[in-house]
Amino acid sequence: MPAPERTARGAARRAALVTAAADLVDADGPAAVSHRAVAAGAGVPLAATTYYFRDLDDLVAAGVELGCRREQETAAAGLADLPHRRRSAAATAGLVVDTVLTPQRTTDAQLYAYYERWLASGRHPAARPALQAARERLDALLAALLDRCGHPGVPVGPLVALLDGTVLSALVEGGGQGRARATAAVADLLDQRKRRLREPSRG
């Protein structure tokens, strides 16, 4: 079952499976990926999943990879269209949150699935490379975004950490405030940094 799809039809079917897997991961987290669910989602027989993927880990990894990549591609496209202009901390924070979470992810269920995806490498080691790459691309995307918004040089690592942790906390609390809390927290961080830069560290 090496399945190096050589046929156009084969490649299309494999792509359909990966798309179905990515959709499942996005909607319900990596745990929702099963051979049967993916096959049903792609509209192909069950056996196609084992023909094109070594095992479930492989299938999950492919779904995670596509899910990360496709949403970052649209984020990158949006970033390219964004005019280079100084923006307020609040406006910038909104764009940061949109870049990290995508504008589509609004409900708590979607945010749960999102963070379950980041944790996917725990249960599915094959997904780790995709997640690492996605994380690196995200950092680059955010650095470029912050630059375009007149907030250059902001350390991206702590900013993403603050965002993620804030959403996590809001998920525990419940009530769908994840995005709002994260936006406020990021805006605060940008504001603090701006103030710090205005008065250079002690003469």
Place this chain on the structure above:
Amino acid sequence: MPAPERTARGAARRAALVTAAADLVDADGPAAVSHRAVAAGAGVPLAATTYYFRDLDDLVAAGVELGCRREQETAAAGLADLPHRRRSAAATAGLVVDTVLTPQRTTDAQLYAYYERWLASGRHPAARPALQAARERLDALLAALLDRCGHPGVPVGPLVALLDGTVLSALVEGGGQGRARATAAVADLLDQRKRRLREPSRG
């Protein structure tokens, strides 16, 4: 199956089940909790799990609750023994990380399980109250800790968010650097705040 254990023996058996569930959650996350795994862990027959718990959600919630509570109790005890003394940002950060993650949680697998536990309310709504309460107690614990270390008034929410997000990022990266990264990030935050306080915001 209301199971309001009236017998001392019954209460003990229920406690054994909850302990086994908490151990499973700690070791492998909430998804590892199954009737059979809990029964085996507690050394009781399978049917005991359905006798003492309405359904699996109930069992998971009980395990999550105990897991959170017992580790916070030891953290609170340690805090009570901690002498009130000014401490460096680095030393304080180490204590903060120990309070949040417990000193025992060192491996990546344990940290994965820890954050899966925070996400438990997504799949197991019954666990939400326990997680909310745990989060509130954690905030109080940290506020007290920071006070004892000569860092009073530090906003705890963003601090925990930064810590959690940093560990999350380190888990994606892999390599077991979660604690170290989190400690450094928290120390940085405390240092920045100290500097900010030293030169009061612009005359």
Place this chain on the structure above:
DNA sequence: GGTCGAGTGGTACGGTCGTACCGGTTGGGC
């Protein structure tokens, strides 16, 4: 001593799961 309810434990049912198997089909190269 009899009763009654809490607790016990073995067993079973219906379902989903990952994965394997295998005969059938197709389509491009000789």
Place this chain on the structure above:
DNA sequence: GCCCAACCGGTACGACCGTACCACTCGACC
């Protein structure tokens, strides 16, 4: 026209799952 690989798709197996059932034991109380 044939062949061979890629591909297809139905089916099956064994494992584990949540949950239900039920005959049983035991201890307290009338």
